[in-house]
Amino acid sequence: MERYNFKVIEEKWQKFWEDNKTFKTKLDKNKKKFYCLEMFPYPSGKIHMGHVRNYTIGDVLARVKSMQGYNVLHPMGWDSFGLPAENAAKENNLHPKAWTESNISTMKKQLKKMGLSLDWDREISTCSEKYYKHQQLFFLELYEKGLVYRKENYVNWDPAEQTVLANEQVIDGKGWRSGVPVERKKLNQWFFNISKFSDELLKGLDELKNWPNKVKTMQKNWIGKSFGCEIDFKIEGNLPINTIKCFTTRPDTLFGFSFLAVSVDHPISEHFLNDPKFIKFREECSKTGTTEESIALGEKIGFKTNLFAINPLDEKQKVPVYFANFVLMDYGFGAVFGCPAHDQRDLDFANKYKLKVKTVVKPINEDDNFSVNKEAYTGPGVVINSNFLNGLKVPNESIIKTIDILEEKKLGKKQINFRLKDWGVSRQRYWGCPIPIAYDENGNAFPIPKKDLPIKLPENIDLNSKGNPLDGAWDWKKIKIDGKELTRETDTLDTFVDSSWYFIRFCSPNNEKYGFDYDELKYWMPVDQYIGGVEHAILHLLYSRFFTMALNYENKNFNLKEPFKGLFTQGMVCHETYKNDDNKWLSPDEVETKDGKNYFIKKNPTKKVIVGPAESMSKSKKNTIDPQQIIENYGADSVRLFMLSDSPPEKDVQWSDQGMVACYKFIQKLWALHNKIKAKLKEKEKSKQNTDEISKFTNQLIDKINNNLERFNYNVIIANIYETYNFLNQKISAPINSDLLFENYKKILSIISPIIPHFASECLEDLKIDHKIKWPIVEKQFLVNENINIVIQINGKKRSIINCKKGITEENLIKIIKDDVKINKFLQNGNNIKSIFIKDKLLNLIIKYENK
């Protein structure tokens, strides 16, 4: 027998699949569809282990569904706009387009080496004008529907990338990609009106039964719906300000009112612009708002005005008005009423400026003298010290009643507020989708006529200019529309826009007229199973949901609200980290170990290596393993097997060289077994011995795997396959009926084929079985076992296991166990006062011992 030569065999089958267009998909209304999609990659240069894991999980599912008779759409493309291309262009003096295309070509080859069942005829690339021309048209359509608008706004400015970031892209006050503290800057920006769909985005989550709760919770928190009311506070003072509007979720604490705080960007600030002290205060706020320390400390600072706010429920109560750094202009009305006793933030502020703290809610168990000093009380209880509100139950009754009172007196009204803000999509960079808008000399915006689309990116451009290279592209910028001289918008769209509809494009990737074809959209969408990293829980997944709703808005033909019916978020691939004594990262290639505990530097084996914990693979920590190397060394099937072994797919998996080798060896063992089986089949054995055993095993295996597939327990499926090997390898030495062996082995091969497709195809061909094999159907009669193990417990403790006929009665079982040595001794000195009998499973005898 020859060793299994994965190099030859994998190449052979990959060529076969490509030549035969095995995975090409067409719309076929007679067949049930299944749309399986993995998040498409950014073409950074090479594929990484994260891709390998993601695409293996998806590929297994796509292949299984296809074998089960579904018409499977399983496409792949490239999220190919983005800043790294511009940076690489500067470094290597290579145009972003050339750099991107070269990366795509490399990565495509790598993906093909994995043996994925992808329909490459549907390949798309977001940086291609064939793709983005439709995006520009969508932009104009949304503009017409009023879902896109332009406004001057404070934005998150990333000084390293010289561009604007969306709120979602700011993490701990830093740019999500650059890691540099974000600054505040006022700019004219294009926005998508995502907040219009706040409620819909929130409610839609309830319908997504096949989404992980974790992701739904994250989106729910991000949308941040809160129920409360708006209140107009009357203002007294020497300025022409009559009222300030506030939003509050706790109107029931109005009698604890002690100050009113507004944002420095609040409209009333215009009355203070002549006050140098205020200007200075405002500068301080914009600085502290984004620096690291201020976020960590959360220090509250205020600027006292000479205005006073009047409590609407008690006109005698007048409190000072402050500007405060903690009040955000873009939430609520940019103003809050301060009740320090029942809000920690307000309490911190009140303590700093020595403001009154009046307790108006007490916990149920406390008496009326309860008072707050250092810690605000935010829990449930009863309203006190609040005149006509006294005695109301906090929170539900008190809040609803107070709102009723305020509405009745026309002092306020019920209000629901969302945390979700509109999505700023303007980016000051070259390598992105141009925004189809131009301006006249007064800055008025004009949409570019649809017939003039696409607006292509100019290719000759000075990438070394500061800021956005498009600003200097005068030939491109100047245009004439209907005789009017206009200047193009030079900002490009956030690349998250590109990925917000690519799953729709895959349905009709070659439709030149429009972004999709309604017939195809209707057949393929929604995506049945979407698979990707949990890091996109909010950004990409929320934007995609919004974009789908926006396309659906005022369009009866579209008829799709949620793009992803099922979502699965896989864990990351981790690896130990290594450092030398200069605290510099070392790659796994640079270190070696003999005992698996102590690591040394390869070039200098006397130097010890500091081993850090396993972290997700990243270039900066140098703890990456190059999939290409691994595939070359062990083959795609081995890597696929390893990616699914050991850890459940939703959890992080730790890379292990030994684990990888074990998978490689297992395939070799499977090949040896295959050859033994092949030899056995040639014997044409007619034996009827143990004929049921192998059919039972196979059918129970199929049943188990079906269940595990449904629950994404891929690691358990791999364990089932190991069990199968152990079983067959043992049974093969005894006589087996050849016909039965063939039938069952065929089923077993079909089950493993989605996981290790090259290997399985080779074995099938070797036995002259058609490679287009179907997923086996469980023959239910084999799921039943005639003999069964029943657990015998004495006082709840396992004492014996009895093998007997299925369906045995309690009486007969008791008769049998009386002769069982292990059990008998427990029955000797006691009375059986009770027994619990679970048919075919368990018998628990409760024995009372006397004299004990």
Added chain:
RNA sequence: GCCCUCGUGGUGAAAUUGGUAGACACAAAGGACUUAAAAUCCUUGCCCAUUAGGGAGUGCCAGUUCGAGUCUGGCCGAGGGCACCA
């Protein structure tokens, strides 16, 4: 601070509805084959016992139950998300 998830051998982990805890694999130790190594195969796995067997045991403490990894309450620990959101 708030919200969510998770704690099972030396390691990664299994265990549909409460019913044989540790499947499957990695590592380790011992053994077989071999002149030797590699490869392969077998055994072991916490405590007591020569064996037979027994005991403890799923982060900790209680509870419900004939029976708890699984259910309930409290505590401890780890990871993730959000964070002046009024």
